[in-house]
Amino acid sequence: MEKKQCCTAAALHVIRISCGRPNHSHIKGVSKAKDAWDILYETYNNNAPASAPASPPELTEVEELEMSNMLKAIAENNWLAAKAFIDRYPQVLDVDFAKSMGETPLHVAAKFGHLGIVEELVRLAPEEYLEIRDAYWGNTPLAMAASHSELIPVAACLISKNKKPLEIPTDNNAWEIPANSAFYSGRKKMGRYLYSVTPWEVFRPDNGSTVGPLFLQICLKLGELGSITTFR
Structure with a gap:
């Protein structure tokens, strides 16, 4: 069963790569490769038959094993195994290629809170890599870290490479920058930290954004208004 699930995940990953980022909205939230393929087939068969591929992409057994092992290695905090995959497939650290992926290796490492792997990937990847949004919810790696854990060192590492994701x-939701996402997810310590390093202008109500008003609303609900005033 575990091997079958890994193969399915790998096949789904390749479908996302093959269909390109503009088409990710069609299969957002889909967890099965067959379901994703059926949706894409119906979409293109009804609207543009000529542009639909003749058959779903197929993986060799070796490619299936490589892909599933990489995901498993990152989830289990095994950098040596993950790095071996990256050495064989360096395109996963290329910004243009990575934009077509469901989520980058850095997304996964940040989600699981594996600081060592995050540090290694940040060292290897260009700054723009940290601005890539995943195909499911549109999260950057920093947004992943903000909503999934209280591991501030992970967020700090990402920010040290590129501060722009603090505002993405x-x-x-246009209001859901990482600081807001952290508080909205109940990660109070992470929320306080991200608020302290996010440019103040992002929260100003006179810039026409809903970021500031929603931030205050969330903090009021969580009883955090008193805490955040100490950071500004």
């Missing part, structure tokens, strides 16, 4: 919202 998710695809779904």
Whole structure:
């Protein structure tokens, strides 16, 4: 069963790569490769038959094993195994290629809170790599770290490489920058830290954004208004 699930995940990953980022909205939230393929087939068969591929992309057994092992290695905090995959497939650290992926290795490392792997990937990847949004919710790696853990060193490492993601919202909500996402997810310590390092201008109500008002609303609900005033 575990091997079958890994193969399915790998096949789904390749489908996302093959269809390109503009088409990710069609299969957002889909967890099965067959379901993703059926959705894409129906979409293109109804609207543009000529542009639909003749058959779903197929993986060799070796490629299936490589892909699933990389995901497993990152989840289990095994940098040596993950690095071996990256050495064989260095394109995963290329910004243009990575934009077509469901989520980058850095997304996964940040989500699981593996600081060592995050540090290694930050060292290897260009700054723009940290601005890539995943295909599911439109999260940057920093947004992943903000909503999944209280591991401030992970967020600090990402910010030390590129501060721009502090101001990048998710695809779904223009107000949901990492600081807001952290508080909204109940990660108070992470929220306080991200608020302290996010440019003040982002929260100003006179810039026409809903970031500031929603931030205050969330903090009021969590009883955090008193805490955040100490950072400004």
